[in-house]
Amino acid sequence: MQTDFLIIGSGIAGLTYAIKVAQKYPDKKITIITKTQTEETNTKYAQGGVAGVWDKEHDSYEKHIEDTLIAGDGLCNKESVEIVVKEGPTRIKEIIQYGADFDKTEAGEYALGREGGHSEFRILHYKDITGWEMERTLIQKMKTLPNIELLKNCYVLDLITQHHLGFLVTKSTHDIRCFGVYVLNLKTNKIEKILSNITLLASGGCGQVYKTTTNPTIATGDGVAMVYRAKGRIENMEFIQFHPTALFEPGLSPSFLISEAVRGDGAILRNNKNEAFMEKYDPRKDLAPRDIVARAIDNEMKKDGAEHVWLDCRAMDEEKFKHHFPNIYEHCLNIGIDVFQNMIPVAPAAHYSCGGIKTDEWARTSILNLYACGECSSTGLHGANRLASNSLLEAMVFGHRAYVDTERKIRAGIANDLKETDIPDWNTKGTSDPKEMILITQSRKELEQIMSNYVGIVRNNIRLDRALTRLDLLFEETEKMYKSTKVSPQLCQLRNLITVGYLIVKSAQFRKESRGLHYNTDYPEKSPLLQNIIL
Template identity: 75%
Template sequence: MQTDFLVIGSGIAGLTYALKTARFFPDKKVTVITKTQADETNTKYAQGGIAGVWDEDRDSYEKHIEDTLIAGDGLCNKDIVEIVVKEGPERIKEIISYGAEFDKDEKGAYSLGKEGGHSENRILHHKDVTGQEMERALLAELSQVPNIELVNHCFVVDILTQHHLGFLVTKSTTDITCYGVYVLNLHTHKIEKILSKITLLATGGCGQAYRTTTNPKIATGDGIAMVYRAKGRIENMEFIQFHPTALYEPGTSPSFLITEAVRGDGGILRNKNGDAFMEQYDSRKDLAPRDIVARAIDSEMKKTGTEHVYLDCRHMDKEKFIHHFPNIYEKCLSIGIDVMQQMIPVAPAAHYSCGGIKTDEWGRTSILHLYACGECASTGLHGANRLASNSLLEAMVFGHRCFLDSSKAVENIRWNDAIPDWKTTGTTDPREMILITQSLKELQQIMSDYVGIVRTDVRLERAMKRLDLLFAETEELYRTTKVSPQLSELRNLITVGYLIVKGAQFRKESRGLHYNTDHQAKSSLLQNIIL
């Protein structure tokens, strides 16, 4: 297959880019590929909302910028923060024009929520399924554009570069170029070649590296791992955000998210004794930034020897709660919890990768003709910790900026027909799937036990040694058996795990989401860890 623009991933970042590009170039082909259904994305599971300066009488760009910088703990790129905050409202207006509906008050004005780390009410939301509503609106708009081809059940295996032409490519190579991708067609079970002029990675996060995560099964860090294998630049992978309040259901994966907006509306965290504890950790109490709240919960669980704390909503107005959080209310009822009578058991779960594929202000990666946006990218917005509800905003702003930049470049790019087809000679079908499934369990246990909310040098060293063994075993399996989605995802997650641990070992301080008890003081030298 040949296509002018190739988009890998169908979340809000990828769809924003595809829609704008296809409408700007009605005579060019835009191909969007996804490894499951088009709407099965991290976007779909975003509950809380999208942050943006909407009420300019009370709010301002300066306040949103300052809140983002404070949450990022000194590592945000201020120029990028200003770009996203100032361009964000226009992108929100666009998705509203596509038909996305956000909740309004009785006067018809948008109902703006408040979440941890925000100084003002600026979160637009659609009940507690904001991401799902935005995804719906984008897919509906996309269906009206004839030059977009949406390909489901297509798993990307690797990015095509000079390496596939026999050239030696290293991290010091200055002109690494992306020519497209190899994909595993899940209908034919064959690996096919897609050549593209411009490729955009919008592959989402990597929460499945952990045993407990709010991310769907598809969040296996594919884009990050592929770029690293292609010798592209990755940064700040040590900053994995744990959402403080996932519903505690042992053995359930992914974990059901209890959005931060519940605390924004008055929910109170309590320990097993019923004591509200957040005032002991931060003056902002339950609305402190996520890294602080997650560490506070972790501390309380260790003090009391429990596996969860509680979120108390019993004092909240029932009618308002059900109106704003209908899915949370129904989910809790389904497991026997009436939130108006009982407290909700919650515990932190891996939620968001603040690092990823290093990009510039236009979404360009270190590999030519390859762009990245959304959670897989590290744009400089989040720094050491993401401010709540900034992720959907970033995805739309950078989807737009990637479109602006790539639309200028595409006319001077030609397909590279010299890329060879995938060779499967000498490989066999895997005889024992347990070799893959058990390695995945081992990886998730290693990451959860040694590279979680609180880290030490010894834990990180132990994690690296075990990952080295898993890597060697999995690479041997990859060389001797036919490629499958399960094997590719395991391989990608091991790579992501390595990047998280290596970044954590390099960072000799505690900052934001990286908390190492052997290096508690922040250093005066701020730096991004680039791998």
């Protein structure tokens, strides 16, 4: 297949870009690939909301910028922060024009929320399923554009670059170009080539590398792993954000998220002695940034030998809670927790990757004709820790900026002169059907245990060394299986997760300090040298 624009992923970042290029170029073909169903994305599971300076009387760009920089702990790219904060409200207005329905007050004004790290009320939300509402809106808009083709149940295996044409490609190669992708069509079980002038990766996060995560099962770091294999640049993978308050339900994955907005509305964290403990760790108490709250909870759990702490909502306004958090209220009630009578058991869970595919201010990667935006990218916005509700904003802003840069490229006369016949077919010679799926599932469990036990909220050199040793063994076993076995999503996702795990560990080893989401007990202080870890 040949297409004009190829988008990997159907979340907010990918759909923002797809809609804009489809509207601008109605005679061109836009192809979106998703490995399951259209709406099954990280976007769908975002509860809290989307941050933006809305109330100019009390809020300002300067305040939002400052809050983002403080949360990022010195490693934000200030230019990226200013771009997102200043362009964000326009993108929010755009999705409202598409039909997004954010909650309003009785007076008809938008009901603005506040979350940890924010100095003002600036978060627009739709109850406690904001991501779902934004995804619904974009899908509805996409369906009105006939030049968008959506390929569901297609698993992207690799980016096609000069490497596949027989050229030697290394990290020092300056003109690596992306020509498209190899895709495993899960309906036909055949591997196909899709060539494109422009490819955008919006493949989401990598939370499934950990045993406990709020991310859906699709979040296996595929985009980051593919770019790393293609010799593209990856940045700051050590900064994995653990959401402080995932509902504690042993054995269930993914974990159900108790939005930070609940604490923004007055919920209090308590330890197993019923003490409100956050005042011991930060003057902002329960509204401190996520890295501080997650480490505080981790420390309280270790002190008490407990598996969770408690979130106390009992003093909150009942009607307001039910209106703002109906999904959370119903879910808790279904498992026997009445939030106005009982405290909610919570524990940190892997939630968001602040690093990823290194991009510039136009979402361009180090590989020509390849953009990246959304959670798979590292735009410089988040630095060492993401400020709550900045992610949906970032996805829309850089999805738009990738579109603007694409326009420039097309005006300059970009063309992919390769034909499908120039690209070799996927080589399956010497491979056979997998004989035992247990080899893949067991390796996956081992990987999750390694990452959770050794590369979690608190790390040290011994744990990181041990993690790398075990990952090396898993890598060797999996590569041997990959070379001899016909590909499957399970095998490819395992391979990608091992690559992501390696990148997290190596980045963590290179960072000889504690900063933001990365806390190493062997280097408890911040280094005066501010640096990004690029692999």
